[in-house]
Amino acid sequence: xxxxxxxxxxxxxxxxxxxxxxxxxxxxxxxxxxxxxxxxxxxxxxxxxxxxxxxxxxxxxxxxxxxxxxxxxxxxxxxxxxxxxxxxxxxxxxxxxxxxxxxxxxxxxxxxxxxxxxxxxxxxxxxxxxxxxxxxxxxxxxxxxxxxxxxxxxxxxxxxxxxxxxxxxxxxxxxxxxxxxxxxxxxxxxxxxxxxxxxxxxxxxxxxxxxxxxxxxxxxxxxxxxxxxxxxxxxxxxxxxxxxxxxxxxxxxxxxxxxxxxxxxxxxxxxxxxxxxxxxxxxxxxxxxxxxxxxxxxxxxxxxxxxxxxxxxxxxxxxxxxxxxxxxxxxxxxxxxxxxxxxxxxxxxxxxxxxxxxxxxxxxxxxxxxxxxxxxxxxxxxxxxxxxxxxxxxxxxxxxxxxxxxxxxxxxxxxxxxxxxxxxxxxxxxxxxxxxxxxxxxxxxxxxxxxxxxxxxxxxxxxxxxxxxxxxxxxxxxxxxxxxxxxxxxxxxxxxxxxxxxxxxxxxxxxxxxxxxxx
Amino acid sequence: xxxxxxxxxxxxxxxxxxxxxxxxxxxxxxxxxxxxxxxxxxxxxxxxxxxxxxxxxxxxxxxxxxxxxxxxxxxxxxxxxxxxxxxxxxxxxxxxxxxxxxxxxxxxxxxxxxxxxxxxxxxxxxxxxxxxxxxxxxxxxxxxxxxxxxxxxxxxxxxxxxxxxxxxxxxxxxxxxxxxxxxxxxxxxxxxxxxxxxxxxxxxxxxxxxxxxxxxxxxxxxxxxxxxxxxxxxxxxxxxxxxxxxxxxxxxxxxxxxxxxxxxxxxxxxxxxxxxxxxxxxxxxxxxxxxxxxxxxxxxxxxxxxxxxxxxxxxxxxxxxxxxxxxxxxxxxxxxxxxxxxxxx
Numbered sequence: 001x002x003x004x005x006x007x008x009x010x011x012x013x014x015x016x017x018x019x020x021x022x023x024x025x026x027x028x029x030x031x032x033x034x035x036x037x038x039x040x041x042x043x044x045x046x047x048x049x050x051x052x053x054x055x056x057x058x059x060x061x062x063x064x065x066x067x068x069x070x071x072x073x074x075x076x077x078x079x080x081x082x083x084x085x086x087x088x089x090x091x092x093x094x095x096x097x098x099x100x101x102x103x104x105x106x107x108x109x110x111x112x113x114x115x116x117x118x119x120x121x122x123x124x125x126x127x128x129x130x131x132x133x134x135x136x137x138x139x140x141x142x143x144x145x146x147x148x149x150x151x152x153x154x155x156x157x158x159x160x161x162x163x164x165x166x167x168x169x170x171x172x173x174x175x176x177x178x179x180x181x182x183x184x185x186x187x188x189x190x191x192x193x194x195x196x197x198x199x200x201x202x203x204x205x206x207x208x209x210x211x212x213x214x215x216x217x218x219x220x221x222x223x224x225x226x227x228x229x230x231x232x233x234x235x236x237x238x239x240x241x242x243x244x245x246x247x248x249x250x251x252x253x254x255x256x257x258x259x260x261x262x263x264x265x266x267x268x269x270x271x272x273x274x275x276x277x278x279x280x281x282x283x284x285x286x287x288x289x290x291x292x293x294x295x296x297x298x299x300x301x302x303x304x305x306x307x308x309x310x311x312x313x314x315x316x317x318x319x320x321x322x323x324x325x326x327x328x329x330x331x332x333x334x335x336x337x338x339x340x341x342x343x344x345x346x347x348x349x350x351x352x353x354x355x356x357x358x359x360x361x362x363x364x365x366x367x368x369x370x371x372x373x374x375x376x377x378x379x380x381x382x383x384x385x386x387x388x389x390x391x392x393x394x395x396x397x398x399x400x401x402x403x404x405x406x407x408x409x410x411x412x413x414x415x416x417x418x419x420x421x422x423x424x425x426x427x428x429x430x431x432x433x434x435x436x437x438x439x440x441x442x443x444x445x446x447x448x449x450x451x452x453x454x455x456x457x458x459x460x461x462x463x464x465x466x467x468x469x470x471x472x473x474x475x476x477x478x479x480x481x482x483x484x485x486x487x488x489x490x491x492x493x494x495x496x497x498x499x500x501x502x503x504x505x506x507x508x509x510x511x512x513x514x515x516x517x518x519x
Numbered sequence: 520x521x522x523x524x525x526x527x528x529x530x531x532x533x534x535x536x537x538x539x540x541x542x543x544x545x546x547x548x549x550x551x552x553x554x555x556x557x558x559x560x561x562x563x564x565x566x567x568x569x570x571x572x573x574x575x576x577x578x579x580x581x582x583x584x585x586x587x588x589x590x591x592x593x594x595x596x597x598x599x600x601x602x603x604x605x606x607x608x609x610x611x612x613x614x615x616x617x618x619x620x621x622x623x624x625x626x627x628x629x630x631x632x633x634x635x636x637x638x639x640x641x642x643x644x645x646x647x648x649x650x651x652x653x654x655x656x657x658x659x660x661x662x663x664x665x666x667x668x669x670x671x672x673x674x675x676x677x678x679x680x681x682x683x684x685x686x687x688x689x690x691x692x693x694x695x696x697x698x699x700x701x702x703x704x705x706x707x708x709x710x711x712x713x714x715x716x717x718x719x720x721x722x723x724x725x726x727x728x729x730x731x732x733x734x735x736x737x738x739x740x741x742x743x744x745x746x747x748x749x750x751x752x753x754x755x756x757x758x759x760x761x762x763x764x765x766x767x768x769x770x771x772x773x774x775x776x777x778x779x780x781x782x783x784x785x786x787x788x789x790x791x792x793x794x795x796x797x798x799x800x801x802x803x804x805x806x807x808x809x810x811x812x813x814x815x816x817x818x819x820x821x822x823x824x825x826x827x828x829x830x831x832x833x834x835x836x837x838x839x840x841x842x843x844x845x846x847x848x849x850x851x852x853x854x855x856x857x858x859x860x861x862x863x864x
Contacts, residue, residue: 270662481541
C-alpha cells in the first residue's frame with residue numbers, strides 16, 4: 001500500500017531538509033516548511049536572487065547539477081539540484097557538524113603524524129647535540145616560528161640550539177643568567193613541575209632571540225622533563241602576538257616536550273656513561289706501538305667479541321732509556337674481568353721496570369703479587385728487553401708459560417726462541433730462562449697469543465690454523481716492516497676464521513730496521 | 520704538475536716503496552712538497568697511483584702478498600710522516616666527518632688517503648681505520664654526532680656487511696658516503712644499498728661532502744632488496760662451508776687427478792671454492808650476475824698469471840649447479856657465469 005498522489009506534496013512540505021522549487025524564469029515557485037524557516041523573507045514569486053545567498057543563485061543560473069557548498073545564516077550547507085520538468089528542486093543539507101568533525105579528524109591526524117615523526121627522529125639518535133637540533137627544528141616548524149633548546153646551566157654557562165623555521169640549527173655556548181627570562185630558571189631546574197607559560201615578550205633577554213628574527217609577538221617557556229634529571233627547556237618564539245596555545249596545541253606541546261625531554265636525558269646519560277667507560281678503558285686498551293730506540297715495534301689486537309674493546313690478551317711497551325721493555329700476555333678468561341686483570345699486571349710490570357735487567361726477578365715479584373690478590377686468574381706472558389746495537393737489535397726474551405716467540409730470519413727460516421718457563425699466578429715459585437737473540441737488519445721477532453694458532457675455520461670450517469701455517473706465513477714475511485707482519489698474520493687468521501667465533505688475538509712484531517735514516 | 524713530473528715521482532716512489540726503504544720514500548714525497556707540490560696532489564697523484572700499482576703487481580704475480588703488505592706499510596708511514604710537513608697544517612673550519620672501513624675490510628689505505636684529503640680541505644676528520652665493527656661505529660656516531668660518515672670497502676664479499684652498516688648509520692641520523700671498488704665501478708651497489716652518495720675517488724668524495732649530503736632517512740634493509748625474500752642468499756651463505764665440503768667431494772669423484780693432490784694443494788683448491796661460494800652468495804645478495812661473472816673473469820686472470828688455466832674453474836661451477844639446481848636465481852647465476860667464462864677462455 002502506497003501514498004496517494006496528493007499526499008506526496010504534504011510529505012515534501014514536512015521534510016526535515018529545506019527544499020526550494022525554482023522555475024525556469026529564476027523565480028521561487030515553492031518553499032517547504034524547513035526552507036521557509038531558513039529563508040524568512042522567502043515566498044513564492046520572488047526572484048531566487050532576493051531569497052538565497054549569491055553562491056546558490058549562481059549555481060541555479062549555471063544549471064549546476066553536482067552538489068555545491070556554501071554558508072547560509074552562518075551554517076554550512078550542501079545543495080543538490082533535482083530537475084522537475086522545466087523547474088528545479090534545490091535540496092539543502094546542513095553539513096556544519098559533519099564538516100567540524102572532519103576538520104577535527106584532520107587536525108588529530110596531523111598531530112599524530114607530527115608526534116610519530118618527532119618520536120622517530122628523536123629515537124634515532126643518542127647524540128646530545130643532534131637531539132637538541134631535532135627538538136629545536138621540530139618545535140620551530142610545528143609549534144612556533146623559532147625555537148630555542150636550552151640545557152640546564154653548567155656553572156654560569158648555558159648550552160643552547162636556536163632554530164628558525166626554514167633555517168639551520170645554530171649551536172652556541174654562552175655565559176648568561178637563566179633568571180633573565182621569566183620562568184626559565186624554574187623550567188631548567190626541572191622541579192617543581194611547571195606548565196608551559198606564556199610570558200611578556202618585552203621581558204625576554206636578547207640572548208634568547210636568534211639574530212635577525214625581528215620583533216617577537218609572543219614567547220612561551222616549555223619545560224623539557226627528563227627522567228629524574230632536568231633535561232632542559234624549550235623557548236618558543238612567535239612573530240604573531242597570539243600568546244596562547246589552543247587546548248589541542250597545549251596537549252601536543254606537552255606530549256612533544258615529554259618525548260624531546262626523554263631523548264635529551266637519554267643522550268646525556270649515554271654520553272656520561274661513555275665518557276666514564278672511556279676513562280676506565282684507556283689503560284686497558286693495548287697501546288698503539290710505535291718505533292722506539294731505533295727499533296720497529298708494531299702490535300695488533302682483536303678482542304673475541306665484536307662489541308668488546310678489551311679482553312684478556314694484552315701487550316705493552318715501555319721505551320725506557322737505552323733498552324726498551326715489551327710484554328705480551330694472555331690472562332685466562334675473557335671479557336671485562338680478564339681485561340681488568342691485564343690492567344693490574346700491566347701496572348705491576350710498570351712499577352717493576354727498574355728491575356728490567358733481570359726478567360726472572362720481575363716474574364717472581366709479579367707472581368707473588370698475583371698470588372696475594374683475591375683474583376684467582378693466572379697468566380702466561382713473554383718479556384722482551386730490546387736494544388739497538390747498530391745495525392743489529394739485541395733481544396733478551398723470557399717466556400713464562402706462553403707460546404714460543406718466533407724469529408723470522410732474512411733467509412725465510414723461522415726459529416723458535418729458546419726460552420721456557422712456568423706461567424704466573426699459580427705456583428709459589430716461577431722459573432724461566434732468558435734467551436738472547438740478535439736480529440740482523442730486516443729480521444723480526446713475532447709474539448702472538450693462542451687466538452692465532454687455535455683459530456678454528458679454514459675453507460672447510462673446522463680446522464685449526466695451527467703453528468705450521470703461522471710459520472709458513474712468516475717465512476714469506478722475511479725482510480718486511482713490523483706493521484706489515486702484524487697485518488699479514490691478522491688478515492690470515494681472520495680470513496681463516498671467517499664467520500666463526502674466535503678467541504682474543506694479539507700479535508706483536510719487533511723488527512730491526514732494514515734501512516738507515518739518511519743523516 | 521706536468522704529466523712527466525708526476526710519472527717521474529710515481530716511478531721514484533715505487534722504486535723506494537718496493538725496496539722497503541721508508542726513508543727514501545719519504546724523501547721523494549718531501550722533496551716534491553718542498554718544490555711546491557700541493558699536499559693533496561702528493562696524496563692522490565703520487566701515493567695513490569703507487570698503491571694501485573702495488574695491487575697490479577700482486578695480480579700479475581710479480582710480488583707476494585707479504586710484499587704487498589710491506590709496500591702498503593711504507594706508503595702508510597709516508598702519509599704519517601707528511602703530517603709533520605708544514606704544508607699539511609690546515610685549520611679545520613668545516614664540519615666533522617668520520618672515515619672508516621667496513622668490518623672485515625683490511626685495505627685501509629684508500630680510506631686513509633680520503634681522510635687526509637678531507638683534513639687538508641678543512642674538515643675535522645676522525646679516521647677509525649680498517650675493519651671497524653658496526654657496533655663500534657654506531658657507538659662512535661652517537662657520541663660525536665658527525666655531519667657524515669664515509670665508508671670504504673674494496674672487496675665485494677663485504678657488501679652484505681656494508682649494507683647493514685649503511686642502514687645502521689642512517690638509522691642513527693648520519694648520512695653515508697660510500698666508496699671503494701666493492702661498490703662497483705659506477706657505484707651501482709652503493710645506490711642499491713641505499714647510500715646517500717657514492718664517489719669514484721677522494722677528490723669527488725671531498726667535493727660531494729662540501730656540497731652537503733642529502734639527510735639520512737631511516738629505513739629497513741629489506742626495503743632495498745625485496746629479492747631476498749626467496750631465501751636463496753640466506754641458504755647459500757649459511758651453508759657455505761658444508762657446500763665447500765660437498766663440492767670438494769664431488770670434484771674428487773669427477774677429477775681423478777685430485778687424488779694425487781698434496782694436502783697443501785687440496786687446501787688451496789678448497790680456498791678457491793670457498794671464495795667462489797662467497798662471491799656467489801654476494802651476487803645473490805645484490806642480485807647481480809655481473810658481480811659473479813666479473814669475479815670469475817678476474818680469478819681466471821689471476822690464475823693465468825700463475826700459470827694455471829682458467830678452465831679449472833668450470834668443473835666447480837658445474838658441480839655447484841648440480842648441488843643447487845633447485846634454486847632459481849643460483850642456477851641462473853651459475854649458468855650465466857659458466858657460459859661467460861667458457862666464451863672468454
